[in-house]
Amino acid sequence: MKKKALLYSIVLATGMSFSGCSDQFLQDMTPYDKYSPEMTFGIESNLDSYIQNVYYNYFYKSGMTPTQSYGLAGAWNDYTAYTEEKWGIQAKIDASQELNRSDDCETYFGANLGSNISNSPYTRIRSCNEILEGVDKYGQDLSESAIKRAKGQAYFLRAMQLFDLVRVYGGVPIVNKVIDASDRDGATAYVRESVEKCIEQVVKDLSDAAGMLPTRKEWGDSQYGRLTKEAALAYKSRVLLTFASPLFNKDWDNPSNKRWADALEATQEAKTFLDSEGYGLYGSTAKEWDEMFHNFDNKFCKEVIMVKLLASTNVKNDEHSGWQKAIRLKSMGGSGAGYQVPLGMINLFPMADGKEATQENGYDSFLFFKKRDPRFYYTFAFTGEKWGYDKNADASVWNYRWTDQTQNHYYADNLGGSSLAVVRKMSNPNANSDNTYQWDGTDVFEYRYAELLLNLAECQAATGHPSEAVKLIGDVRKRVGILAGQDGTYGLGNISDKHEAIKACLNERRIELAYEGKRYWDIIRWMLYNDDATASNTTCATLGIEPLNNTYRENKYLQVKDYDGKEDPLTDKRDGFTPVDVDDWDNLESEMERLGEFWTANFEFKETETPVDATSNKEQAYITWRQNYYLSGLPTNVVKMNPWLTQSIGWTDAYEAAGTFDARQ
Structure with missing residues (x-):
């Protein structure tokens, strides 16, 4: 029985989610020529294979580096080039460019429907919806545990994808059911929702996921790397922290603001549960902190909440890392x-x-x-x-x-x-240095317990408890061997001002999480490139942080x-x-x-004879980020195919009309 309408139906100018599978079974499964929906969603082994294919479409990228691991689901852009961690002028920080047209927008939203199946955000969301609907419709013979595992993973994955869309574009359509692409009239009902509604949906999905997913221990060692209850709770902390931050919260400086209270509550809940499950900071020295990143290959480390497992084989279809190749010197087998x-x-x-x-x-x-x-x-x-x-x-x-x-x-x-x-x-x-570490399988830590502690510290600071923030940062510093000092603050000093405490949290994240792909998103959510009072953006002045604009990386x-x-x-x-x-x-x-x-x-x-941040004339280039870049507008293909989707303020649509949608609201 063929279901081509089901397979190729997707709203919002994207294709179907099956693509590039490394498993022959999954390749044969498309488009249900050999496996009907009843067999796919009604037989536990087939259902799990389908779910594994969704993981594949979310996270597979051969030769990735840690800073490009989960940066965005299904996409691997080097956002580090927009931070202090790496030099070189990129388009969005190039003073000679001013990007404000739909042709300049981020293309992450997805490609138009075509003869080739694409792996785009809304196809990945569709895959999650297919799991949720398919289990309900065809899962009568599935065990209760199989149903909960399947739905829990689908809810978590759907939440991750919607959150990624929000932090790139702001408010976007919420699609929570399988839609037939031929139903153009029905598709017009899916408009750009507010950021608040999107985050509500993300949080609900993560809460549902946490209620259904097994813990790491319940999954067992053989399933290490799966999404867990602990990860769902921790991810909710990351989401609500972003929602409470200035990018989406004009009332961020109010210590009684509900968004900060919600983020604090979620982070405390996550920490309490993770502590009870044996998670925590690993090691008590810097040496052990370093060893953490390579001593737990494909096995549990108490600090790791979310992990991307990689392979050390020489099979090209297996996932490998390009990190060792990038960082090692030629004299050590590296590439440069x-x-x-x-x-x-x-x-x-x-x-x-x-x-x-x-x-x-x-x-x-x-x-x-x-x-x-x-x-x-x-x-x-x-x-x-x-x-x-x-x-x-x-x-x-x-x-x-x-x-x-x-x-x-x-x-x-x-x-x-x-x-x-x-x-x-x-x-x-x-790591094997042969062939410049071509088959490096060092696992990537997407979410560490240290990040969760720093989330909590930031929430405490923002809600008016700077001393609590200092204690939490102190915990992060203590485990690498920094001494408490006479004042017991691990060098931070007795911070009593909320803004100074927030600044200390952001600074500690730069140190502890350096080169782990987190800095760009911290810059974005706190709008640290510039201040622009006309756009309700004065966080740099408020916190006493020098904006990145008009600075440069030097050497x-x-x-x-x-x-x-x-x-x-x-x-x-x-x-x-x-x-x-x-x-x-x-x-x-x-x-x-x-x-x-x-x-x-x-x-x-x-x-240096030539600045490392240089113009085309080899003169000093200064970082120049424009206010509208914090959230991209919708790209041309999307607004053309879905004309009911309003363009964002600061960007023009496909016909050069100014956008009217406030993506930050």
């Missing part, structure tokens, strides 16, 4: 000069006592590696530091340059690197001083120098002093 770090990220991390890295607190901007936050040493790698890999446990980083009399530049180990440090975080010393070279020539002048000195080992925590301070002596004797900083 590593993931290079803007100077601002080096200066961001606090001192060893948790205090801000300032000259008054003993910070030396040249010997930046001395007496830093323990996480610094596992987030970054720098010249003279040991950083082992599978072929050489004692390998070290040498990333400097020298210049000859004719101003030609040469680089240590021919790396060509141009930053003082490279990203080390989430590196796996056991300096580590240059061999007092030398001109072609040959590496430090070959012999390198051979006689034992790289510092950050795992040797008891001797780390004296080891960094020794490294500092080596640097002082041999190196100096040099400005």
Whole structure:
């Protein structure tokens, strides 16, 4: 029995959700030529295969990097390029561009219907709806537990997709049933809803999911990686935190605001339940914090709430990570000069006592590696530091340059690197370096318990409890070895002002969650690129945070001083120098002093010849983000095919008419 109308029906200019399956069974299942709806949704094994295919369409991307894991369901954009974590001018921060037409809008919404089946947001939502309706219609012989598992996963996945649409576009249509695309009159009923209605739907779906999904323990080890009750509760915290933030909440500065109260309640509920299920911060040292990212391959870690499992096989259809390839130096089997770090990220991390890295607190901007936050040493790698890999446990980083009399530049180990440090975080010393880590299977942690604690800290700060926020940030710092200090604040100081507490929360997220794909969404929800009072956006001034607009990411070279020539002048000195080992925590301070002596004797900083944030004329480029970019308008194909969907304010529609829909409301 064929159901082509069912299969190819989808409202809002998108196709069907079956695509690119790695399992032959799932390929054969489309379009129900061999498996009827009764067999698909009425037989537990077939139903679960269908659900696994939905997971596939949500999360599959071979060669992904951690910052591109769940960034958006079904899409993998490098939003890190819009943050302080990475340099380079992209379209939305390019002063020479002003994007306001439907042709300039994010295309995430979906493609037009066509002969090829596409994997788009509303097709993924449709797949979830098919599960919910199919189980009700054909699941009479399913066990109660099978029904709850299926529905729980469908509700969670549907919530995730709608939330992603909201944080890209603001208010969007809510589609909670399977729709036939030929019913154009019926489709017009699906208009852009308010953000509030969308979030209400997301929260309801997550609550339903939490009521139906098994816990991690109930799923069992063989099903590790599935969505769980714990994850649903934690995800609700993430959603409500976003809804309470300034992007969607003009009353955000009111400590009695209901949205903050709701976010606080949901986050406390999630933490309480996760604590009871054995979740928590992993480890009590920075070394253990580092090992967390690679010591739990395809198995449970108490800190991991949501995980993307990857494979270490050489099968191309299996999922692998491109992270080790991106961050490792060529001398360690990587693809280049590593993931290079803007100077601002080096200066961001606090001192060893948790205090801000300032000259008054003993910070030396040249010997930046001395007496830093323990996480610094596992987030970054720098010249003279040991950083082992599978072929050489004692390998070290040498990333400097020298210049000859004719101003030609040469680089240590021919790396060509141009930053003082490279990203080390989430590196796996056991990953197979053959073929530049092509088959790396290091798992990706999408949601960690540390993020949940920082969510809670932010909610406490925003509701007028700054001391509670400081305590929670202190918990995050304590587990990596930062000492409480005489005032017991882990270097934060006695913060009594709500705004200072919020600022401290956002800053700690930048440190703890660096390079995990979270910073862009924090910038967006707090509108940290600019202030614009005409658009009810004054958060930077209110919090005392410098807007990103009119700033730039910068870099300096580590240059061999007092030398001109072609040959590496430090070959012999390198051979006689034992790289510092950050795992040797008891001797780390004296080891960094020794490294500092080596640097002082041999190196100096040099400005880059061309700015790392450069215009087409190789002049300094400044970040220029425009107010309408925080939420995209609808792309041309969508507003043309669905003309009843109103365009957002700040964007024009397909016929150059100004948008009227307030996507933030």
